[in-house]
Amino acid sequence: MSDIYANSRSTTDTSVRKRDVNPTSGMCPICIKDCKVLCEVGKSALRGREVLYPDTEQFGHSTASSNKDYGLDWSDFQILTDCIGAKGIAPNPDAATFPAVDIRTVAGGVPLSVPVFTAGLGSTAVAKNYWDGLAVGAAISGSMQVIGENVCGMDMDSVITGGKVTHSPDLTFRVQRFRDFWDGKNGEIVVQTNVEDQRLGTDVYALSKLEVNIIERKWGQGAKAIGGEVRIYDLNKALELKRRGYIVLPDPEDPAVQKAFKEGAFKTFERHSRVGFPEFKGFVEDIEWLRNQGAKKVFLKTGAYRPVTTAFALKCASAAKIDLLTFDGAGGGTGMSPVPMMNDCSTPTVYLQAQVMDCVKIMKENGMYVPDIAFAGGFVNETQMFKSMAMSDLGSGPTVKAIAMARPPITAVMKAQYFSELAQKNDLPGQFTRAYSTDPEKFMIAYSDLVAKYGNDAKNIPIGAIGLYTYWHDRLGVGLQQLMAGSRKFKLKYISRGDIASLTERAAAVTGIPMISELENDLMAKILLE
Structure with missing residues (x-):
C-alpha cells in the first residue's frame, strides 16, 4: 500500500x-524553492531531530498515535448475534434485558467493575498534568490505575540516599489520590518499574513505604521499542536528570548546548531511559524476589515485539506465575514516542493477539500455567473490546480478561476538564450550550449518578474524573452490555470465539476465525431438514 503521508503528518505538524503527491515518498511531484509550506523534509532541514516526535509545542497536553493502515484491524470482524437461548441468565424476556448483563471481571486477581483499566502513565507530562482526573476516575470506576515508569527518577523533590529513593512526593501523591476514592474492593493502584526504577529501588520504596500491593515490570510498549522519552524545559532539571543517570539530549553539560538553549535555538531537552535485556532465569528470580519484598501480585507489561519474543514473554510469565500479562500492540503512545517508530515498528494489535493465542493454545495443550492476559493498542470502543475477548477464547472462556487503554482515558479527562474551564469562562460553543446547557452538573450526564453514590462528596470529585467515569461506565459499559445481550451472553466468561466472524480473507488467514460467508454452512441444511 502507498505511503502518501510519508512527507506530511498531523503528528509532526507538517x-x-x-x-497529488508521489505515492512512495509523499513528496510533491514538483518541489520548488519558493514554497513556505513545511513538509517533513523541509522541516527536518530546519529542526532536525525534533521532527521525529509529535508536535513539540503540544507536549504535556496531547497524546499521539500512528496514522498508518496496517491492513487488518478490529473492523475486519463482525459480531454474531442470536435469538435462541441465553447463557448466564434465564432465557426469559423479562430477565434477559441488556441492563442485566454482568460486565464485571477479574484480571490478575483484581476485581474490576468494568473490563478496562488505564495502562502505565508515568513521567510524561500529560500524565502528571491530568493525574487528578485519571487516578480518581479509575478509583470511582472500580478499575485499576497503573502508575508508569520513571516517576521517582523524574521527581525533583525525591530524596535519593546511596543511589536508592527513600522519599518521593510525586509517587506518594499519585498513590494516595487513587486511594482517596477507592472502595478497597474493586480496582487497585499499580506501580510500574523499568530498568531505571529497579536501579533506583522504586519497587522496594513503593512496597515498603507506600504499602503498594502490585508491582508491574515493564519490558516495553507498542508505541516504541526503545526507552521512555519526555521533554525537559528547564536546564537545571536537565542537568540533574543527567546526574541521576538518565540519557539527556543534547548534552546539558556542554557549554555550547547551554548557550544555544539560553539563546532560544531550541526550547526543550529530551530525557531518555534505557532498555532492558531480560533473561529467563534472571526474570524468574526477580519475580520471586519481588514477592519476598511484599508484592502481593506481580504484573508484566510488554510491547509488540517479534513472534519469538512474544513466545519468550509468555514462557517467562508462565514460569514466574505472573498474575497479569499485558501485551501492547503497535500504533499508539501517550507522550513523545518517535512518529516513524509508531508508524513502522512493532506488531499491530490484531496480528499480535493472533500470535499470542497461538502460543496460549500450545501452552494449554502442554499443561503450562497461563496468566490472565490484557491487551492494549488502539482500543477506543466496546466493539473492539468484545472482539478481542472473543478471539481469546480457546474453549474455556476469554483468556483476555480486560482491555488496557491510555490515550482514550487521557482524552476523556482532558475533554471534561477543558469543557468545564470553558463553562467557567462562558466560552462554550453555542451549539453545545443549546443542546446540553452551560452547567457542568447538567452537561456531565453521569454526575447525578455520582451524587446518588457519594452524596455531597461528589462535589470533591474532579471534573476530569467524572469524564473518565462517564466514558467507561456510561458509554463503554452500557455499549458492551448491549453487544453481549445481542449475542445472548450475559456474563463475560461466556463470550466465545464463535461470537465473531471474519469479513476479509486476511482476517481469516491471520486469526483462524472463519469467514462469515463460510460460517455454519454445514449446519444450515441439518437445521432445516431435522
Missing part, C-alpha cells in the same frame, strides 16, 4: 503544497 504538510505538502500539492495534493
Whole structure:
C-alpha cells in the first residue's frame, strides 16, 4: 500500500503544497524553492531531530498515535448475534434485558467493575498534568490505575540516599489520590518499574513505604521499542536528570548546548531511559524476589515485539506465575514516542493477539500455567473490546480478561476538564450550550449518578474524573452490555470465539476465525431438514 503521508503528518505538524503527491515518498511531484509550506523534509532541514516526535509545542497536553493502515484491524470482524437461548441468565424476556448483563471481571486477581483499566502513565507530562482526573476516575470506576515508569527518577523533590529513593512526593501523591476514592474492593493502584526504577529501588520504596500491593515490570510498549522519552524545559532539571543517570539530549553539560538553549535555538531537552535485556532465569528470580519484598501480585507489561519474543514473554510469565500479562500492540503512545517508530515498528494489535493465542493454545495443550492476559493498542470502543475477548477464547472462556487503554482515558479527562474551564469562562460553543446547557452538573450526564453514590462528596470529585467515569461506565459499559445481550451472553466468561466472524480473507488467514460467508454452512441444511 502507498505511503502518501510519508512527507506530511498531523503528528509532526507538517504538510505538502500539492495534493497529488508521489505515492512512495509523499513528496510533491514538483518541489520548488519558493514554497513556505513545511513538509517533513523541509522541516527536518530546519529542526532536525525534533521532527521525529509529535508536535513539540503540544507536549504535556496531547497524546499521539500512528496514522498508518496496517491492513487488518478490529473492523475486519463482525459480531454474531442470536435469538435462541441465553447463557448466564434465564432465557426469559423479562430477565434477559441488556441492563442485566454482568460486565464485571477479574484480571490478575483484581476485581474490576468494568473490563478496562488505564495502562502505565508515568513521567510524561500529560500524565502528571491530568493525574487528578485519571487516578480518581479509575478509583470511582472500580478499575485499576497503573502508575508508569520513571516517576521517582523524574521527581525533583525525591530524596535519593546511596543511589536508592527513600522519599518521593510525586509517587506518594499519585498513590494516595487513587486511594482517596477507592472502595478497597474493586480496582487497585499499580506501580510500574523499568530498568531505571529497579536501579533506583522504586519497587522496594513503593512496597515498603507506600504499602503498594502490585508491582508491574515493564519490558516495553507498542508505541516504541526503545526507552521512555519526555521533554525537559528547564536546564537545571536537565542537568540533574543527567546526574541521576538518565540519557539527556543534547548534552546539558556542554557549554555550547547551554548557550544555544539560553539563546532560544531550541526550547526543550529530551530525557531518555534505557532498555532492558531480560533473561529467563534472571526474570524468574526477580519475580520471586519481588514477592519476598511484599508484592502481593506481580504484573508484566510488554510491547509488540517479534513472534519469538512474544513466545519468550509468555514462557517467562508462565514460569514466574505472573498474575497479569499485558501485551501492547503497535500504533499508539501517550507522550513523545518517535512518529516513524509508531508508524513502522512493532506488531499491530490484531496480528499480535493472533500470535499470542497461538502460543496460549500450545501452552494449554502442554499443561503450562497461563496468566490472565490484557491487551492494549488502539482500543477506543466496546466493539473492539468484545472482539478481542472473543478471539481469546480457546474453549474455556476469554483468556483476555480486560482491555488496557491510555490515550482514550487521557482524552476523556482532558475533554471534561477543558469543557468545564470553558463553562467557567462562558466560552462554550453555542451549539453545545443549546443542546446540553452551560452547567457542568447538567452537561456531565453521569454526575447525578455520582451524587446518588457519594452524596455531597461528589462535589470533591474532579471534573476530569467524572469524564473518565462517564466514558467507561456510561458509554463503554452500557455499549458492551448491549453487544453481549445481542449475542445472548450475559456474563463475560461466556463470550466465545464463535461470537465473531471474519469479513476479509486476511482476517481469516491471520486469526483462524472463519469467514462469515463460510460460517455454519454445514449446519444450515441439518437445521432445516431435522
